[in-house]
Structures are given as C-alpha cells and as structure tokens.
Amino acid sequence: MSNEAFASRLGAGVRTVANWEANPDMVLSPGMQEVLDAALKDADESVQRRFGMLLAAQEGTSSPTPADMSARPSQAGERPSPDAAVEASQTHWREVRQYLIESGIGLAARTADLYDPTLRVEHVPAISTAAWLPSEPVPLEKVTLDWEDNPHKARITGIEAEARAALPLRAPGHAFTRYTAAIRYLRKPALFENRHSYRLTDIDWSEGAGRMTFGLATFFDKLDVSEPLGHEAAAAELAGHLDWAHLPFRGLVSDPFDLSSRIVNPGISTLTIRRNTSDGSGTFFLLRRDPTQVTNGRHYSLLPAGEFQPASISPQSVATDLDIWRNMVREYAEEMLGQPEHDGSSGVPVDYEVWPFYRDMTAARKAGTVRPFALGVILDALSLNSSIATTTVIDHTVFDDLFHDLVATNPEGEVVFSLDDNKSIRGLPFDEETVKRLTTREPLGQTSAACLTLAWRHRAQLLDV
Structure with a gap:
C-alpha cells in the first residue's frame, strides 16, 4: 500500500x-x-x-x-484486547491442526478404539460394516452406478454448535462459520479447490455384484464435517481427554454408516499390482504425500488415489464421469505419468474416445491384461471420510509398456518405489512382510491401509488367472 x-x-x-x-x-x-x-x-x-x-x-x-x-505483554491486570483474543484463537487452531497433521496416523488408531471393535478392518485404523464389504473382489464391470437428482438434505453440515470449538475467531466477536474457510485463510495448502464431487447415498453388494447410488455435492461439503471431526479429536488428545465425553461433534454422528446424516463424498483408493506372469508374484507403489500441497499430507497413500469427481464443471461431465474406471484412469495419468490434472475447473469435458492413454488402458482391460476390482467401501476412523477400495492387477509386460514414463514426483508428493532405498521401477513386493510392515509400522493412511489389507485378504483370487 x-x-x-x-x-x-x-x-x-x-x-x-x-x-x-x-x-x-x-x-x-x-x-x-x-x-x-x-x-x-x-x-x-x-x-x-x-x-x-x-x-x-x-x-x-x-x-x-x-x-x-x-x-508486547500486557501489564498485570490489564484486560487483553479483542485482537489479542483473535490472535490467540488462531494460534491455538494452528497448533492443534499441526498436531493433527503430525500425529494423524496414531491418532486415527486411538480414535478407532472408540468404536465397536467388530467394525475394524482387521488391525488397521479404518472401519466398515458387513453391508459395505463384499465377500470377495467384484470385477469393476459388475458394479453399477445409479444417479439421484435430488438427494436428501444432510442433517449434519459442520455449522452445528458442537463443531464451534474447532472453529477459530476470524475477528473480534466473530468465528469462522466453516472449517474450510479457516483452512483457506489460516493454513491453505497448494491444492485446495471446492469442486463438484459425487455424493454416495446408497450401496448394496449382493450376488457377486455391486450397486451404488450417487448425487451431486461439493468437496468442501465433505471437509466441513470430516476436518472438524479430526480437529476435535486432536484437541481432545492434546488436553488428555480422547473420549466420547469430550467429542460432542463426533457424538452427533451416532451412526457413521448412515448416509443420510451427513454428506459422504468418497474418494477412490487403488492398489495397483504389477503382476509377474511367470511366477504370479506382484509389486505395487505408494505416494509419500506432501502436507504443503494437500490437506491430509505427511503420510503414505496408495497410488493412485483421489476424489471421485467429474473432470470438468460441464453438466455433460457430471453425467459421463459417473464412472469409477474413468476416474481411476485420470488418476493414473496424473499421479503416475505426470499428465495435466483434470481438476474439475475446466468447462470442457474429457473426450475419452480420442485420449490415447485411456484408449490403451481400456483396450488392455478388454484383453484381460488389466483387471480392475472393487473391494468395498471403508471409512477413516478419524475423519470418517469414505473411500471406495479398488485394486487393479496389470500383467508386467503391459504395465511396463503403459507406465514406461512413470514419474518420481507429482503435484501431491513423491512416488515411492522402495521402503529401503533400493529403487526399482518394479516397486514394493506384494508379500506378507511388506503388507504387515506398512499396516503396522509405517505411516500409511487409514483408507490406504484398509484397501491394502483387503487386497491381501483376497490375494489368491486377485493374482490367480
């Protein structure tokens, strides 16, 4: 000025x-x-x-x-100014959020202990229910997606009185009304846009097939509930009281599997297995997420993983992109090949029929050398964010051709080829030792850990051709 x-x-x-x-x-x-x-x-x-x-x-x-x-410190007995109260509120919010980022994996495990142990996906800090997990992997072509024009209004949106403790002051006498506004103004990561997202409203697995129903919502609709849930848990643990009595906002979500209580916009977590056709063994890859780029960084996640969203703001995209496979292929191109992100901001739909990488992936799928499966839907116990767990098994010769230009980094973090620095394009071994290490000792995100665990449970079916 x-x-x-x-x-x-x-x-x-x-x-x-x-x-x-x-x-x-x-x-x-x-x-x-x-x-x-x-x-x-x-x-x-x-x-x-x-x-x-x-x-x-x-x-x-x-x-x-x-x-x-x-x-300047105030004199003894001097009343603090309103601006000092705002600064103290925002400083405390940042401290709690930093703890949430630094301790998210361990905090998730301790938060998972608050729920019925039968809901745990084995030993990882993620929860699910029998109705959300098929008894065996479902080939993606057997999963049907339906559309709902006017989904019911969510009862819990993140503006409730119980969520106010997670919302810092923005000015004297005025708190931020939504958690995403606090993130935007106090600690905004590089990738933080409010895009259209698909909202899950119903799910059914039966007779070896699946059916999911979706409506339209926004990315921030999800964050305004999930982030205060995590923030509240972090604040409670810092105060030494991680229990239901000190988690009033979490208490509102009495049934985390009730899709009518809050907006549930799932991501898609994909375990990509490079299958050696000579001996049936497999390898896979991870992403080390960068907290300066994404809201939930500083841990590993499967590769690829992303929000289930239309590729553009075009009304045509909302309809044509309601397709798990198309979303997965876009994430493959962005996270593993470094191609420009279809971030939902463009007004031009993706022309899948002329996109060479999509055509190659789909042709390989039709030939049976790329085989995608759905493993179910799971919840991160800390944030209660949902994820559609999937796995794609790719024959090694096809993988090496499709991903010949596999990148080492992408806008969300670093591609992990090995846990012990002996890097190879072949990736981490899909074996019991590695799966156990990642799900018990390494900072692997909750939904990624659950997806990896489910894939290991069904490894015989996935790798047997």
Whole structure:
C-alpha cells in the first residue's frame, strides 16, 4: 500500500493520531484502533517504520514495529484486547491442526478404539460394516452406478454448535462459520479447490455384484464435517481427554454408516499390482504425500488415489464421469505419468474416445491384461471420510509398456518405489512382510491401509488367472 493510500484509508484516524501525538495519554476508541490496525497491517515497510519512530519518540525507546506492538505483554491486570483474543484463537487452531497433521496416523488408531471393535478392518485404523464389504473382489464391470437428482438434505453440515470449538475467531466477536474457510485463510495448502464431487447415498453388494447410488455435492461439503471431526479429536488428545465425553461433534454422528446424516463424498483408493506372469508374484507403489500441497499430507497413500469427481464443471461431465474406471484412469495419468490434472475447473469435458492413454488402458482391460476390482467401501476412523477400495492387477509386460514414463514426483508428493532405498521401477513386493510392515509400522493412511489389507485378504483370487 502506498503512503497516499495509507493516509486516505486512515481518513479521520490520521487527525486522531495527530491529536494523540500532542496528547500521548489519550486512549484511542476501539473503532479507531481497528482502523489503525487494519491500515498498518497493509502498509508498506517505510510507513510502518515511520509509525514505529513516532511511537519511539513518545515512549523514549528504540523503534518498535507493529509486530512488536502486538506482541508486547500486557501489564498485570490489564484486560487483553479483542485482537489479542483473535490472535490467540488462531494460534491455538494452528497448533492443534499441526498436531493433527503430525500425529494423524496414531491418532486415527486411538480414535478407532472408540468404536465397536467388530467394525475394524482387521488391525488397521479404518472401519466398515458387513453391508459395505463384499465377500470377495467384484470385477469393476459388475458394479453399477445409479444417479439421484435430488438427494436428501444432510442433517449434519459442520455449522452445528458442537463443531464451534474447532472453529477459530476470524475477528473480534466473530468465528469462522466453516472449517474450510479457516483452512483457506489460516493454513491453505497448494491444492485446495471446492469442486463438484459425487455424493454416495446408497450401496448394496449382493450376488457377486455391486450397486451404488450417487448425487451431486461439493468437496468442501465433505471437509466441513470430516476436518472438524479430526480437529476435535486432536484437541481432545492434546488436553488428555480422547473420549466420547469430550467429542460432542463426533457424538452427533451416532451412526457413521448412515448416509443420510451427513454428506459422504468418497474418494477412490487403488492398489495397483504389477503382476509377474511367470511366477504370479506382484509389486505395487505408494505416494509419500506432501502436507504443503494437500490437506491430509505427511503420510503414505496408495497410488493412485483421489476424489471421485467429474473432470470438468460441464453438466455433460457430471453425467459421463459417473464412472469409477474413468476416474481411476485420470488418476493414473496424473499421479503416475505426470499428465495435466483434470481438476474439475475446466468447462470442457474429457473426450475419452480420442485420449490415447485411456484408449490403451481400456483396450488392455478388454484383453484381460488389466483387471480392475472393487473391494468395498471403508471409512477413516478419524475423519470418517469414505473411500471406495479398488485394486487393479496389470500383467508386467503391459504395465511396463503403459507406465514406461512413470514419474518420481507429482503435484501431491513423491512416488515411492522402495521402503529401503533400493529403487526399482518394479516397486514394493506384494508379500506378507511388506503388507504387515506398512499396516503396522509405517505411516500409511487409514483408507490406504484398509484397501491394502483387503487386497491381501483376497490375494489368491486377485493374482490367480
């Protein structure tokens, strides 16, 4: 901000400052103090330095900066200013969120212990129910997706009184009304856009097939519930009380499998197995997620994994992209080949029929050398985010051809070829030792761990051709 703009913004406040210079004992009104603080926040360094010199002349001290002024401790018995309360609230929010990022995997395991142990997906911190898990892998061509034009309104949206403890102050007397707004203004990752997402409203697995029903929602609709759930748990654990009595917002979600209580926008987690056709063994890959790029970083996830979303804002995309396979292929192209992301912001639908990589993947699928399966739907016990667990088994010669240009990094993190630095394009061995290590000792995300566990449970069917 220029000096002229600074003076214009202060307006009558400048005259008050002049009066204050002549009468340093004068106390500014709260309104004038707010104007002054706002102007100084946006002023350039020279203006801030000149104002500091003015204060120094009045106080007989070295020139303080506006930051020094806000950090100056109050005198004993002095009431803290409203702005100090805002700063303290936001600082605490950031500290809790940092703990959530740093300790998310362990916190998820401890949160999972709050639920009926029969809901656990074996030993990993993810939960599901028998109605959401088929008894065996379902070939993707046997999974039908239906559309619902007007899905029911969710009862829990993240604006309830029970969620307010997770929402910091944005100004004196005013808290952020939604958690996503707090993320955007206080700790925004590089990838943070409110895109259309498919909302799961019904699910059924029977007779070796599956049927899911979806409506339309947004990415933030999900985050405004799932992120406060995680934040609340982190705050409770920091205070030494990770129990139901100190988790009022989580208590509202009395049945996490009730698809009418909140908006459930699933992601798709895919275990990609490169199958050696000579001996039937398999390898797979992970992504080490970067917390500066994505909201839930600093852990491993399967590769690829992403939100189930249309590829563009076009109404045509909403209809044509309601397809698990198309979503998976887009994620393969983005995360494993480094191709531009179909991030949902374009107005132009993807023309799948002329896209070479999609055509090659689909042709290999029809030939039986690429075999995608659905393993069920699972919930992260901490956030209660859902994921459609899938696996794709690809014959090694076809894999090496399709993914000849496999990248080492992508916009969300680093591709992991090995846990012990002996990197090979062949990836991590799909064996008991590696699966156990990842699901018990390594920071593997909850839904990824559950997907890997389910795939290992059904390994004989997946690898037997």
